[in-house]
Amino acid sequence: MRVEMFTFLLAGAICLGGALGVVLLKNPVHNALSLVATLFGVAVLFVNQGAYFLAAIQVIVYAGAIVILFLFVIMLLGVDRETDEGREPLVAQRPLAVATGLAILGLSLVALLSAGQRATGDKADLAPLNQPGPDINHLAEVLFTRYVYAFEITAVLLTVAVVGAVVLSKRTNEPLIDLDEFPEGTVVDVRRRADDAKAQDEVDADAEVVAVPDTEGDPQEGGDD
């Protein structure tokens, strides 16, 4: 067995094993760590193809940065919290997901197998990448010549993402307007209702009595208590 084949099989097994782990394991931390295994396997596949720069980036960016961010978020949300997986929000969600997954797998397999030995109709037009020499140089050449426009407009994409992240994570002290609960609700109404509810809670806490007449007076209050 040639060494490339051996590496390919090994890395492929790591990828698939990791992917199964992401889907099947219960603990979110284990899921994230399985993802590292998959990404690492992909990096090994890149090495196998002679794309050393991509392999390094794969490890640094994906395994190093992105999964660590995942772990941060998982830790911040609380790993220990029990997730209720018994209740299905959507009926038949799981079987449908499995069916869809199999369909997409089937599609990819048909696409790849029907193409036979050569999946590619034409040699990729990234000729510079196939020249001898360090691939990082070739990559830079392609990036700043053929794909220069795509490279530049990525800056706009990142700007949008940064603006969005800042805007959406800004803290707001305003009360929420829930139109399902208050179809007629305006900001002022909801604020007033929230104040009422707070006052009511204080009364409840003081007296340990449910103040029935007050809540009956305002039918909108219904779902709150």
Add this chain to the structure above:
Amino acid sequence: MTAAVLQNVLASVGGLPSIEFSSVAPSIILALGGVLLLTVVSVTKDKLPVWFPAVWTISAAVAALCTVFRLWIRVGKWGNLSLISGAVGLDRFSLFVIGTLCVSVVMGALLLEGYLRREDLEGPEWYVLLLLAAAGGTTMAAANDLIVLFIGLEILSIAVYILSAMHRRRMSSLESGLKYFIHGAFASAFLLYGIAMVYGATGSTNLARISTFLADNVITQNGLMLGGIALMLVGFAFKVAAVPFHQWAPDVYQGAPTPVSAFMAAAVKTAAFAGMIRVFVLALGPTYRDEWRPMVLALAVLSLLVGSVMALVQTNVKRMLAYSSIGHAGFILVAVHSSTAMGTSAALFYLLSYTFMVMGSFGVVAVVGRKGDGHHQLSDYRGLGRIRPGLALAFTIFLLAQAGVPLTAGFLSKFYVIRSAIDSGDTALGVVAMLAAVIAAFLYLRVIVAMYFEGEPGDEVAPVKVPAAVSVAIGIALAGTLLLGIVPDPVTHAANEATAELVAPRR
């Protein structure tokens, strides 16, 4: 020494690409406008007047529109070009689409101006994201490369995901943003998967190269190609909300802040259809049209019927407009399906008139929604004809236009679409489209009946205030809807001239 190395590198790649900034001037103006607005506002803090961001945005869009006219003349002189290493296609098709996007930015900014003040929301970020989204759309419309197309689509989509979640005190807005984000991310993944497969089969992401490769070669085992086409179609169908990939649309349109729903319906649809036409009609049209046309046919028929029928049973006007926009997507798909120059210009005309009609409709919905953006039930429109006759008349015209009544833009756009279908031999599809138009007419009449013939005087929930900016937007939309219906010739002429062409890059 470095100079020598650089010389060698340049020699090996055949010289640096020339970057003709003027060819992407509209995109640059919109993107730069967004970034500069962010900078100016954050530097000056609260010293600027409230109207500043809106005026800035409108000026940027108008400036971009001016460059579109300049480029239009330039293309007339020098013909269609493929620039910046073949990544950008400068032709009248992309310019027409970019112009349409600029128009929707102008109206979107006007609607936002009134909306933000009413809802006590602040922040130039709304306008920044509006401008950046438009820059993404314009990039997409002119993309001659699948990677550029994808990045343009992502810029547009991510900006609109954020915009729809930005009324953060409203639960439904948050829900809408999250839903749109998750569905949209899936759609993007499908599109990217398809792009990867097509790249694998043809060896290029450049549309012109793909087209020439497919014309010169026959792929004997084309499973990869077909899989790629199918997945790309799924991605685009998600973005234009075509049945059966439409489930996100009603919830998202209903929950998003109304001006954002308007922008979503007009601009996202326009840009996504432009991308779709570039990929399917231009790059894959000559060689693979027999493979993708049946799929588009199914999407078109389903969207037409499901969109019209589901819209009938809605009681929420925003949701109703969402379903009707699915029906409109069906009409444009009919034009795409014909896969001819006539179909392309019909789609362009439709997109421009739909921009006016839907911006106007959502503009009225935004003001009738009143403070809190919550009054969107059909019952909230009772008696609008009495308390706000002008507004009710405008809404009536927009709805009649969407239904396709003559002397409005809606009639001609539907007419051109059906003509393109019949011209390419699909009489049955033309009949289905007409049927859907008739079904849809019912729902528009329902709203009109509610406005004029229902409700007693004095049972209105709250008075409707129309801010000046919104009335300007509605005025523009009204003018566009009527002018395109009465004197369509200049625009029809432009749409006919706006044929797209894939010019092979020089290297």
